Amino acid sequence: MIRPYDRDVSTSTWFQSPDDAATRLNAVGYLTDTPTATTAYLTGALEKPLLLEGPAGVGKTELAKAVARATDAELIRLQCYEGLDEARALYEWNYKKQLLRIQATDTSQDWEQTHDDIFTDEFLLTRPLLTAIRRTEPTVLLIDEVDKTDVEVEGLLLEILSDFQVTIPEMGTVSAVRKPFVILTSNASRELSEAVKRRCLYLHLDYPDAKREKEIVLSQVPGVSDKVAGQLVETIGRMRDLELKKSPSIAESVDWARTLVALQIGKLDDAAITRTLGVVLKHRSDQERAVRELKLGR
Amino acid sequence: MLLDRHIGFVEALRAAGLSVSLAEDIDAARALTHIELDDRETVRAVYAATLCKRDGHRPGFDQLFDLWFPALIGDGRMGAGISAGDTDGYELVTKEGDNELAQQLADDGPQALEEFREELGRALQEDDRQRIAELAIFGVGQFGALPGQGPGRSTWSAYTAMKRIRPEDLAFRIMQGLEAQGFGEEEARAVATRRIGVFTGLSEADAVRRIAQEKGVEKVQETVVRPTLDRLDFLSMRRDDVEELRRQIYPLARRLATRLTQEHHARRRGPLDFRRTVRASIATGGVPLTTHHKPKRPHKTELVVFCDVSGSVANFAAFTLLLVYALREQFGKVRAFTFVDDVVEVTDQFVPGGDLVDIMTGLVAQSAQAARFGRTNYGRAFSKFVEKYPDALGPKTSFLVLGDARSNYADLKIDALKTIVERSKKQWWLNPEVRRNWDTGDSVATRYADLVPMVECRNLTQLSEFVHDIL
The missing domain is CATH 1.10.8 (Helicase, Ruva Protein; domain 3)
Known part of the structure; x- marks a missing residue:
């Protein structure tokens, strides 16, 4: 049985209700309509990513920025393009620094310890996706123009979109301390895979009246x-x-x-x-x- | 009660071809607990966000939503009809035990109709959506009611209502109003037609809503929901579908082009470039650590499109031509010919950067020359083509025929087609008919299919798949 309207107001970090979303977005200069406000509210309430589609220039990216402004969250943006890979989207090991670290050690230190040393936070270069997950303050993660990437990147996104976690083989799994407000935008130049769509809420933005x-x-x-x-x-x-x-x-x-x-x-x-x-x-x-x-x- | 409705709605969406997974179903139910259920548009937004993830599915989704979660029951706010002042109450009046019914039935005479038309004309002229919607509801209730079997079992017909109201007669009045505002004639006509279309659409939706309330939603939904635009048959299109589809041509072409470039890039590495590899290996003491490759040369198809433009398949031919045209930078060279029983070259219509509507008009005008007797004759068209344009075909050309292979029992001239096949590199035939109708009546599909591989191409999805495959 679906019980209408009983939810724990205090847990919602983002918006309290669709009306609240509309008012606060209006206040920062983004004028919404019912579907947009409702969907923005749901994205926060259900903690699911939001997929925005629509023609170019209807304010898809702007919505993400407005949400960040309205909720005093920081906006982290991942601009997608053809050839985007893990190293640019997720994380990369700072191998130059790792090399220096190995050369700097005296010969007495054994390999085991060096190995443990060089795969630590210090040598990790975090890219937008990992940054967004590790932040403890409210974060809006904007993944812009997902349709421009290759299909492989979609696979990469799946783990993040459903569980908000990233697995780094050398370090283990990093789970989100605080789930970010994720917005994906697409110009529909390519059909996204069912798997991605299933995990997201969907909103089609069109020209306004x-x-x-x-x-x-x-x-x-x-x-x-x-x-x-x-x-x-x-x-x-x-x-x-x-x-x-x-x-x-x-x-x-x-x-x-x-x-x-x-x-x-x-x-x-x-x-x-x-x-x-x-x-x-x-x-x-x-x-x-x-x-x-x-x-x-x- | 609400849960039953929810599950019924999800089932209906699935039946209509939207792939709704269990996870999405649960999401939607969970989302509903987060909102207040008193606003219908919010509920619609919630369902759309969680269940309808493709823009093309949206019209079908909206229709089903209107069926399962109707805005009102029965006649709703009746007072808003003729007496314009009385619009404050939003009372839902159910049909059962409605005393006003008898009075209404008496009230649908010519006088009421005239008043209604006056009111509708004003609303359409001002483009007052709210009012138009109210009038549609009122109009169907008032002028579209058909007596059913037994009391209280009446039914409604938007068709009857439209026949009596005749909204298309109001077009002239709307156009006059628009022209006074500085609209051009052609544009004013388009706007007027669209506004009337809105009214007709709303009336149809309202009639369906009333019938669904009377007979149950499940009975109605199968007949109501039409296939999405990309699955709609070319041969069974209505005029507004044709227009809508024409708007889809550029986006579709762009999608196809992007997909092609991405796929080409994925296979970008050509054969090994030996010299560069050896030269690069000198830096590493002669060990070729990295190999260098020659870029792959994209091969571009030269295309000859040969279209049947007789009445029945004209739509299909026009779309395919426009799509080919929109994709022309993917081809080396494109030449287009249209025929009915004679052949005309229409390549010059496709000027780079040209305007879609102009091209369509030009095509229609030029294609008129393709008919001598006005009866499709494939055999004659093929032999004329060989005779008139021998230079069109070469060893690099691909030959694409568009048509239903219905040749009015005329001579097939298999020889002419054989010549074409011998002279060109590759051939395809796109047939907009369902495969089971091939070879029925005057169709000679398989006779020609022996020479030219024939593909069924009934809707936009099949068409774009085909275009993608040949590139």
Whole structure:
């Protein structure tokens, strides 16, 4: 039987409730909607990693940063790329230092002891994943663009994502002192394996509706007037309806608003749009299409 | 009670093709204990976060969620219908023992319909989602009710409701409003169509909800939930599916390209570079400690695409062409031909950096020349191709046919196809029909399949697998 709503409030380090998540994220400048706030709260409450997917520039990485700011945690970031390996993601032995240590010992010390000496914390270079696990303070671990890595790295992540522990053959298993708030982001350029997905909560971030986007623009760009923000969001909305190669994202709306503020354009008319179109649309065919469909006189 | 609902919902998701593991099932149940259950959207968010881990599954998930956790029972907030002022109460009115029912039935005459249409037109024009949703619920209850067998066993039909309300007639009015706001005509039409689509979709969902309440969820869900977009048959697509799919072309092409580059990189090491290895070995006293390899030369396929663009398979051909086009940097050279009973080259439509919609329009216009009598004739198309474009084929070319091999009982011209096979390096035939329908009626699938290996390619998943394999 599922009992509604009885949980131990004191144990939750992160957010107390979905509403609490929404308020605190708003306070640090990240405007959420119900799914985002609920999922962010659940990630903390269930202590499970969160997989964020969505088009580029909708604020996936930003969410991780906002969670860190809202909860006064430190953000540890692992940027993934093709060819990322254990030595860059987890830990590495500082072999130069180990060599020095061996050379520095006098011959009287036997091998057993040297062996025990050189495989200690002193010679361990911790990389983001291990760092995040060993920290005793609240930590947000951001694993950015997981889809860029090779499939082998996913295997590496599995142990961390499910048990929050890392096994180092020479030292034994390091378990998390305090479970970090893990966020993985992906542009879905590759389908992640079922095993990873099963261990994570999932949230698909998409372009926000006009009202929320306007709020975002207003909160991010201080100098922009309410009217211009409204026009801008509406124009962006119309552009997203066109079939473009790359639809403008939130990041581009914000950039656009900044551009308008910098150029001191107080009214978003056709001429202004045409002049600044390059900020929003970054393919020639997209620009041509927008000019034609939005009836901008060139 | 709640647990039963939960388990039923998970079962339904599994039946609809979402792979929900036991661990995820437990996660979802555990997550539910962490939230207050009074907000439906929060519950939806919890289920989505724990159970639905693929964006493509989301529409199906939402449909099932609406079925299993309906927003309201019966007619809900009826007052919100015509009398716009009365919207404060959110009382759930169950159908049983509803005195208003008789009154409502009397109230669905032409006058009420006119008022309703007026109200709907305003809501659509202002794009007031909340109001549109209310009107959809009201509309189905009011104009879509069908008398069932016996009292209290009524049923609902969105189709009937739509026939009476005729929302598409409101398009003109919405367009006028939009054009006054400075929208272009084409764009205004698109927006109007989409808003009406939203209303129709909501009405359909509401009719289903009512029927599910009456007859039980299990009865309804099988018929309601459609396969996800990537498993949808090319031949059974509706117009909005086609549009949606077109939006998927670039993301899909990008995914495929990334996957290919990664795989190529994994096999990057070519044959041993002897000279460099020996030269490097001098530093280590002639012992070759590290070996050096020549980079592997990527071989690029030259592709000739030969598409049937007659009515029945036009969609399929268009998608495949667009996908090939989006991936063209992976091929050495691509030439595209379309045919019905004559052949036209359409390669020039695919300008680099061109616009998808323009290309589609251009393709349709040019393909019109491919028809002389308008009846598909594969034999004639093959022989014309050999005759008109002998330079298209060479020892490096791969020849790809797209079509259902339904040739209207015409001469097959096996010889022409044989010539094509002899002149090209490799051949494939993609058939958008289910394999069991091959060779039925006028289909000559296996006759041609003897010469050209034929692959069933019914949906986007199969198509992208195929494209991946030939690259």
